Amino acid sequence: MNIPPSQQLWIYITESDTHRGRSTAMQIIEALREAGCPGATVLRGVAGYGGHHVLHSELAIEVASHLPLVITVIDHAERIAQVLPTLRALVHDGMITITPVEVVHVCHRERDPFPRHLMVGDVMSRAVVSVYPDDSLSTIVSLLIERRLRALPVIDNERRVVGIITDGDLLNRGTQGLSVRLQRCLPLTMQMTEATDLETHPQTAADLMTPNPETLPEQMPLAQAATVMSGHDRKRMPVVGPGGVLVGMVSRYDLLKTVAEGMRQHPEEAIHLPEGAPATIADLMITTSATVLTDAPVVEVLNALMLSPLRRVVVLDSNHTVQGIITDGDVLRRASRRMQPSALGRLVAWLSVSKAPAAIQVEGYDRMASEIMSCPAITIRADASVAEGVRLMMAHKVKSLPVINAYGAFVGMVNRSGLLAALSSPNSF
Template sequence: MEPIVEMQQVQIFTLESAQWHGEPLYLALLQLLRRQGAAGATVVRGLAGFGAHHHLHRATLVELGADLPLIVIWVDRAERVARLLPQVQAMVGDGLITVAPVTAYQPAPPMLAELPADLRVRDVMTREVVTARPDTPLSELADLLLQGGVRSVPIVDDGRRVVGIVTDGDLLRRGQMALPLSIREALTDAEVAAAVPPSAGRAAEIMTREVVCARDDLPLPALVELLARHGFKRLPVVDRDGRLVGIVSRADVLQTVAHVAPVVAPRLFTGRAQRVAEVMQREVATVRPDTSLVAVVEALAQIEQRRVVVVDEQRHVLGIITDGDVIRRATAEERPGIVQRMLERLRGQAGAGQRQLVVSGRRAADVMTAPVITIHADATPHEAIRLMWRHRVKRLPVVDQQGRLVGLIGRAGALRALAQDQPSVGAPA
């Protein structure tokens, strides 16, 4: 087994009798965490215990109706814990909550070493789908996309037939949101409220009505070709009667391929790309470690992918910086100006960049994420997929024999490598 990620374990101590809006608190907590895309949570029932009031709660044959202690154990990524913990605290009230770092391990499913060549969409799709109705308010859709761990929401009718779909991009372009959801994740509630005006619109007003869906019995190689050809990141999955039964993303596909033994992968996919160099993005935005934080912010605001690679004079990779990294690692003094500058650049407002930023002389090296997982240009796309999945990253800097940056490969490039048609060199990763 390999460690998949450093995570946090939250323990919430409560009682069976605790309520939240008329239902047991522990169930309300589980429903909240499930809706918000939490990695997992379990409720444990105690035999006895006492808390702040020093009243002993215990289970005996005489006290069959005893109000027993409960522990809700929630394991998740640190960023999601930080985002959801205020809601959890408000629900728990006087209950005790502890947070501790943990390392999660996950064995590869035994069947993955012997995947059948006729694998279907239904075998890799996600069955729990966050959906909305055409009359769902845009404010609710924004909350689902921001806090629900999803990037698209199928819009369904009473018969669970897909009538539209809303992505975070739709909200940005048509819903007139003030900033991308990737940046929203790094902001506080107060900063979001100040930057994003409330909207009275409904899902039907901005949803894409011509929705491409995948049948649940579609062969996996055909799905890969469909995703790669159209540049889709995810597709709703329907059964033969057209009812929504799941959603499948390129991440689902790559997760499956990451666990396929090299001798099995060629039976599933026959794409001709044999090297990462054939599918990588060659134009990569870079900065030096001593680049001013002001210059980094302006570079990020003008790049569609909103990330830059930090390299030295010989183009050796030292780190990587995203827009979220800059916001999260900004000091209290720096943060307002940095957020405002990014908003101005994203909106294309006149006069953007004229205001003096307060960055205390900080540089790219002060906010970059390091070390960075890289891959060699001569590695296979399958190796890139396994590496991305093992380290839970969406993109890998590509280096040559001397360790110098020569490109970038992301999920889209890796997916094209699996498709039947040879992708053009230098296309976006």
């Protein structure tokens, strides 16, 4: 087992030491945990004296609060060096030493991805925007755009969930040609035009919603919630209290963020995956991903986007190495700043159709993939663990990651849906 050079950090203080009104010992422990150190131990001495030669002993009840404390942690030398400046600022009357150590054996415990004590109500978003069945289409779209939402629960007068409206519902029912997500990328003048057109539509939330949607009770354990969301392939779901009353919304992001936070707080503990779950990213990645070369024209990029179920294209160089990623939102945002209104209108119309034509002429936007891509792209090795995928995706707040092999060549994509499915167990109920 190849273990990096390690050190043992020793911090000598007393129980009574404080920093800005708080216990110095507790602030040191918090700093070590925040830095990602795998564990720290506080040792309380029974007797001792410091630089002032005043003897303190637990036998002397009146000075027991001045007994010596020793805080120690073993970690990689690099991480100890990173946290050392913070510790120096906390220790005003004491001593810090570092001892090289040889780690000959490390045995990590395994834990469940989702903490057993946490329920859906502990991680959900409580600031939920909802609509009533008779609210208009223009109201619904305005809320989705202005609040940057992807779904709206529909409630009755008792706040019971009777339906849900998603961006996809509006597209599928033909009330919107362009997704709300892409409408946010348009210039304000075009957004206002779209909003004016909506005022003539007679549809209400009752006409557009998916009735009687699946909901999650706020007291459901997170592991069960992950299984339900993965099984129904839901990105987000309403959360209800007694009587089906809406109390929040929970998303894949909320669940994966909880897993990532647990990994940050307990880096020494490996995640125990359900039996039969994918062991590596290679086991759950999508291999049929859209790609273009760096010198591909925008026309080629657009055609690739329309064929991609993830609505993103990976940009590669001649060695099949990932250079960046392009989404349909990237194209529209950058095009809106460069194209004439008439040409932009044709691009919007082209993106609005459910089955794209074979090609489109993008007048006034003579660009290559390398000029419109987002870079650098955050990639992950195919042999990486599912836990590493969660950590990277949450740390960089991305919805998908390009997957590369041992030689750095692109081999597929992994997204939140795949990661959540890997962490879920069909036997959670």
